[in-house]
Amino acid sequence: MNQNDILFDRACKTSPGGVNSPVRAFRSVGGTPRFIKRAKDAYFWDENDQRYIDYIGSWGPIIVGHAHPVVVKAVQDAAANGLGFGTPTRAEVDMAELLCDMLPGLEQVRLVSSGTEATMSAIRLARGFTGRDLLVKFEGCYHGHSDSLLVKAGSGLLTLGNPSSSGVPVAVSKDTLVLPYNDVDALETLFKEKGNELAAIILEPIAGNMNFVRATPEFMQALRDLCTQYGAVLIIDEVMTGFRVGPQCAQGVYGVTADITTLGKVIGGGMPVAAFGGRADIMAHMAPLGGVYQAGTLSGNPVAVAAGMATLNIVRQDGFYENLRAKTATMLAGFTAAAQAAGVPFSTEMEGGMFGLFFSESAPKSFAEVMASRVDLFPAFFHAMLDEGVYLSPSAFEAGFMSAAHTDDDIAATIEAAKKAFVKIADKV
Ligand SMILES: *Cc1c(COP(=O)(O)O)cnc(C)c1O
Numbered sequence: 001m002n003q004n005d006i007l008f009d010r011a012c013k014t015s016p017g018g019v020n021s022p023v024r025a026f027r028s029v030g031g032t033p034r035f036i037k038r039a040k041d042a043y044f045w046d047e048n049d050q051r052y053i054d055y056i057g058s059w060g061p062i063i064v065g066h067a068h069p070v071v072v073k074a075v076q077d078a079a080a081n082g083l084g085f086g087t088p089t090r091a092e093v094d095m096a097e098l099l100c101d102m103l104p105g106l107e108q109v110r111l112v113s114s115g116t117e118a119t120m121s122a123i124r125l126a127r128g129f130t131g132r133d134l135l136v137k138f139e140g141c142y143h144g145h146s147d148s149l150l151v152k153a154g155s156g157l158l159t160l161g162n163p164s165s166s167g168v169p170v171a172v173s174k175d176t177l178v179l180p181y182n183d184v185d186a187l188e189t190l191f192k193e194k195g196n197e198l199a200a201i202i203l204e205p206i207a208g209n210m211n212f213v214r215a216t217p218e219f220m221q222a223l224r225d226l227c228t229q230y231g232a233v234l235i236i237d238e239v240m241t242g243f244r245v246g247p248q249c250a251q252g253v254y255g256v257t258a259d260i261t262t263l264g265k266v267i268g269g270g271m272p273v274a275a276f277g278g279r280a281d282i283m284a285h286m287a288p289l290g291g292v293y294q295a296g297t298l299s300g301n302p303v304a305v306a307a308g309m310a311t312l313n314i315v316r317q318d319g320f321y322e323n324l325r326a327k328t329a330t331m332l333a334g335f336t337a338a339a340q341a342a343g344v345p346f347s348t349e350m351e352g353g354m355f356g357l358f359f360s361e362s363a364p365k366s367f368a369e370v371m372a373s374r375v376d377l378f379p380a381f382f383h384a385m386l387d388e389g390v391y392l393s394p395s396a397f398e399a400g401f402m403s404a405a406h407t408d409d410d411i412a413a414t415i416e417a418a419k420k421a422f423v424k425i426a427d428k429v
Contacts, residue, residue: 003047007035022156029379029394031386039066041405044391052391053410057401059393060208060240060265063324063353064314065405071269071310078306084298092300095309099267099275102312103248105257109277110286111300115239115264116144118274119202121294122260123148125276126200126233128292129285134194136201136232138181139163140367142209143202143237143262147172154209154367159395181207181366182215184222195230200260202235205250208399209240210370212349212356212363220256227259233282239264239274240399243312245352246321253351269311271304320404324353327411328402331355334415342422344429345374353402357392370397377425384424388417 011018019025019033026033034046042065044054057063064071078091092111100106112118123135123146135148140163142155150157150165151173157163164173177194179186181203191198201223207213227234236258241250243266251257259282264274277283287293298304314320332348332355339346349356349363358364359374359381378396385392390413392400 002032004032004035007047008032023159023393023395023398026394028159028161028396029382031383033394034386034391041065041067042403042407042410050389052386052389053406053414054391055400055402055414056391056393057403058265058270059398060244060354060401061268061270061311062403063244063266063401064269064311065403066270068310068314068405070314071307074306074310075271075303078303081302083303084301086297089300089302089305091302091305091309095273095300095305095312098309098312099263099277102243102316103251103261103263105251105279106261106277107280108283109275110283110294111305112274112276112294112296113272113298113301113304114144115237115262115274116146117296118239118262118264118276119143119149119235119237120146122235122262122276123200123202124294125282125285125292126235126260128290129282130199130231130233132197132199132232133175134177134198135175136177136179136190136198138179138203138207138367140181140210140213140370141202141204141207141237143204144239148176149202151176152178154207154397156395158210158397180368181213182219183366184219187219187222187226191226191230195226195232198230198232200233200235201227202237204237204240205254205256206241206245206351206354208354208356209397210367211358211397212354212399213365213367213370214349214351215254216365217254220254224256233259235260235262237262241351241354242266243315244354244401247315250351266311266315267308268304269307271307272298272301273304273308314404321352324402324404325350327404327406328353328355330408331402331411331414334411335418338415338419338422341419342426344377344422344426346422353404355400355402357400359396374429377428380425380428381421384421385417388420390414390417 260278375396
């Protein structure tokens with residue numbers, strides 16, 4: 001009996017869609033999601049004991065590989081001393097110091113438990129700090145599922161073909177303005193009209209929730225300059241890119257510093273840790289110092305923080321990102337050659353350990369270009385790879401993630417799988 005099918009049947013009876021987060025449900029690729037029972041290094045095994053080379057990495061956090069012994073030991077040691085106290089711990093101080101040390105521009109930081117909380121709180125802070133209400137986001141960017149951010153968003157909303165959620169009051173979404181990504185003219189026009197009313201602009205510097213679209217350097221610089229000129233808070237959402245694309249996150253790649261940065265995914269190493277932080281004069285508006293309220297029973301949880309600290313201490317080692325980048329580049333070069341040989345339109349994008357695969361001749365630079373690519377080819381490609389034991393994100397609109405645990409052999413096996421997969425889908429082109 002196929003255990004995945006049995007479990008999915010059971011799951012669908014007691015959970016909506018059988019999952020606890022929508023993209024996991026395989027709705028856009030068809031078939032039954034795999035139920036994972038254990039993982040190690042670059043692999044996980046489903047309930048049928050089928051092994052997969054994993055390129056989801058828990059949607060980014062597993063940058064050092066699954067069940068890394070140092071991370072597991074740190075978690076076990078922390079757990080043995082108690083699972084949580086609701087009072088301050090040394091580990092939280094260590095983590096805050098480490099984050100501020102690693103990311104220039106982070107003068108103070110507050111730990112939370114999810115990226116959604118980090119972005120939601122960052123926006124409240126920006127509004128409290130500026131005394132303004134209007135928020136600007138960009139089409140195809142996803143910043144978690146708080147009400148004001150579920151407008152023309154990416155990730156699961158795009159996967160399910162509905163970029164805005166029902167259940168969000170107009171009273172809330174009317175203060176969220178949406179602009180096209182990478183459009184400097186539209187940005188300048190908006191600032192001329194409403195610059196003095198804008199509380200914050202939030203963006204993904206590399207938009208991994210519409211596959212992989214990087215901001216242009218001109219766009220990043222324009223954002224920085226206009227926010228400074230008009231006194232709006234620039235929130236760079238690095239929940240996905242933070243310590244994933246490089247040692248100083250995407251801000252190091254662009255040489256642009258946020259007023260407030262949001263972090264998540266990698267900084268928890270697979271456990272629920274996220275954070276927001278930045279300029280000390282802005283952070284001083286947070287309770288208990290200032291009037292912007294935010295709190296969390298599990299914020300800074302010692303077991304979760306232990307996993308995050310252990311992970312960050314590994315990525316800080318010399319050569320970590322060079323190694324990760326080389327692995328990613330090798331794999332993508334193999335994919336590109338395989339696609340060419342099969343006559344499939346294909347392009348790739350990458351930064352550090354994060355990548356995008358596109359069924360288009362060149363990599364998209366906007367949401368519109370992503371939508372214009374042959375996303376219809378993705379489900380067949382995804383399943384062909386899965387049949388070969390390679391697990392990609394089950395959506396054409398999600399980035400992929402390399403880990404330090406992927407070996408040369410794993411990458412060679414992945415390229416071999418891609419060769420077969422491209423041949424399988426060639427007749428659909
Ligand atoms: C994943 C993600 C979030 C939301 O984080 P959760 O931990 O899923 O709430 C926010 N912003 C970006 C850019 C993300 O990739």
